[in-house]
Amino acid sequence: MLLIECDDALAILKKYVDSPEKHFSSFIDEFDYQKFCHFHGDKSPEYERVTMKNMSISNAVIRSRSLEAKSLNGIVSSNSSSRSIPSNFRMKIGEDLYTLTPSTSRVSHRDKKSEFDGLIDWAIGIKDEIKVTTNQSEFLSNFASPICLKDIIDLGHKVVAILIDLSEIETKFLGGQVVLSKVDGSQLSSGEINKIFNQLKSPVLVDGDVLKVKGKALSGKVSYSKNLIIIRNKVLDNILVTENGTNNYTLGKYINKEKPFSAVFDSPNYSYYSKSCFEDKHLLNNVHSILNIFDDSYNFNDVFSEKEKPHVIDLTRFPVNSLFRKVEDQYCAPHNIVICDDMNDEWADHIAIDSNSNIPSISFIHSKFTNKDTYGASAFHDVVAQALKNIGRTQAEKQLFKNKYYNEWHKNYESTNISRVTGAQNWQDLEVALDAVNRNPNSIKKIVLATPFLSKAKLTVELNKLALGQKCKPHYVQLIWLINTFISSCKDFGVQAHILCKP
Template identity: 25%
Template structure:
């Protein structure tokens, strides 16, 4: 049949009559791929009839049904299916012209044990039917159904959980067995979005967040598809199936909707670490503005840091008459804000913090006071989800607008401890760089800079102070005599002891954005060598400390070239801080493993440091944090 210059193929019997009814359903050959849902409200004959009628009403110029079956019985299971042709606008033409493209749509529902499998092509469930009758299935149940302990993962699509702009956002991995090529350092900050695995009964692909499961096989008819859907539903019902240990090395993104009333918030905290990246970083996109006597005034770096300090304390979450109230963790009980948990996000209904109300967030690209999208700091924190919520389930954390599950963290987070190296001299540090005088030739031994030079980097035969220039690190060290030779970037910071992320944020951010420079690109060396020819100057005080701490400026280019040309050159990125104690971190992790809730600030710290380690692994570098004992 030809319509409007199109060829429309309708399957026909030998006598030229179109196939219909049971005859046509036997021509169905579809892949074993379905979306699985929990039934929210009982599905009736009337509901299926309304669904199929709505599908035809919403379609453009639908043909007669090639087949339609409403809640047919097969071995105790109900199945429904519909198929018809319809027009749609070509996706590559805008606005759509009179010409339409003809497609054949197919939709099939299999009902079993309180769940529904949906197989489709060219048609989809209506919004009304889905919202009334179906709930998205828990992603963890999809994982348990497919990722058995003996499963071999062959392909995986990953998204980085860190909101930092300096890290790899996503990646695709593929191997005969990913367990042999993916280490814990490279996986810990990535959440699987979808994966392909093989088991004894075949190859499967799934996207847990959408409930989609497919099996690699030949296409099948309805009499084979229905039992396949039933089999998958029964696997989804198995609550005790152990998940593959390989999958548990990842922190997984999970849906708020799947947890529902089971979510019991315990603590709330503003994500000051991420706000610091946006507001304090030299290249950060935002600024804080206050209203001065003569008009809007931008806050200085120190004033902004002070504001973030006031936002730092965590608040407890208490349920009062179904309200989630934010209250101080110590002192007089009073309501400082309220949370609301929706299906898609957690929002701040209120936040009574003076600093958050009296200040405005603006984009630096706009003239001061002229940003049309300016908003109060409180509104910005809410709209951009710049906060963390913790729950009674210690494996869960809501961070920057998404809910994550990290079983490794709840089990004690031993992975983090492996990347902490202790240096006793950091306990004596009282400043970052120490005081400077014109006659000073070395950094104060009680400064973090002094500890780096005298203790941590003592094996480097070339040591360059790169601070306060177009810096890649505070110090760059070369060990040209080691086998293999090493390049080390040292990022040093001094703060009081803390189990929060804020004291470390600046150093980690600097380390992340300079990972590419650890290759010592030849095109940059001329400029960098020139910057190392002088002495160290800070706050207009020119000292007698040579920027080439060890080595000879005349031979530095040659040494860098020799190390760069070594095929097995080793790169190490060190964050050196006096603000962290490995023992205190170990004690905090032990408390978590014992079932005690962590503070939101410690969760920030854990995620920040594991992000740093993971990002280093992505570029073939070794990331370590050197801290107090």
């Protein structure tokens, strides 16, 4: 390991040893994120690889992904990049290859071996280049921009929702690598542990000093430092994690040390993710395109439940006042095959296939009913999460459909006489329809959300307020993030996004 002090900067060169910078945290800061990202941006670099983290507050999306090409310049969708944070990228300038990790101010340069003096000259040269860097990289300008948390708070904004990602702890727990117990040594039942993990898979809503999950209040609060969000909660502070039998820490300490969470503010421009804040300058420009995916042409009046259970044994259709029946009678009507895949390992509540049109299509429909109109994130988050969890099913091979047919779809729905498949008498009929969709390069795949608890008119009013820079209720900020997450994910999979709602 070699430490080089260059004026007001410290260069750390190491190999096969742990990084020592954590010991210097009281004396040194990372380089400015913006300057570091645009390193050599004025020299027309070609970006060969980028690893991106998603800014979404939904845990149902792909959290991180990597793209690689001879040159990514111009071929990465701005829709994806504006909602993403570059965590690592490789760039080529002439014959020189650099790999940058902005969050740790790390620069790697693929080059031949160097003498000691040459190494020092290289470190000083890198430092000088970062110091004079201006934001001139067009490619990186499409990504989310960093901003200091204190600056957001000083502008009068506040956090309205947090999504905590405990998947790493949950995976270790399920794999037997960690044990969860109470701080006083008493044991937690598997039911209590599962309840904690399941609760925190929904956004934690923040209203001043009040925290809520799925409408239930939590004891605790959120506080802020210059760059970090701190979550205080008695339940989390009372759960002890024992790793490999020796390393003990509370769940609360883990969350505040590792920061495995994202947060959104009362302005949709800002997001907090993994110890950093970012600004999406493009979101509010897309409000009108976001509203275009809402379809209010369907009649959802007199819907009293999702499926109107319990069902009588001789039932052959879902009850007329159920959301399922409305979807089947209205949205599914033009399709020649309709599959009810509700329950068990469901891909969607309904799958509707139109194989007779010149441009065939297949729609995966996810329905959600609430007893009253709601514009909070909870109900919409549930249906979006269900849709995104199964978004890969839109690309499923025919054999998987065949397996589903013989395992489930050829039977009636639960203990009723409702046929799960209408329009196809057997697997061969369904296979012909799927072939018509799969063999046509212009066929359309859709994910459809049936959400009669949303009114397009009310959404339009509130989202237009946001577009004009006006204040609106916090839950609309969460909604616009969830809607945009849904649209972005669908675009990434080449799938159309549709939301059925009330006028």
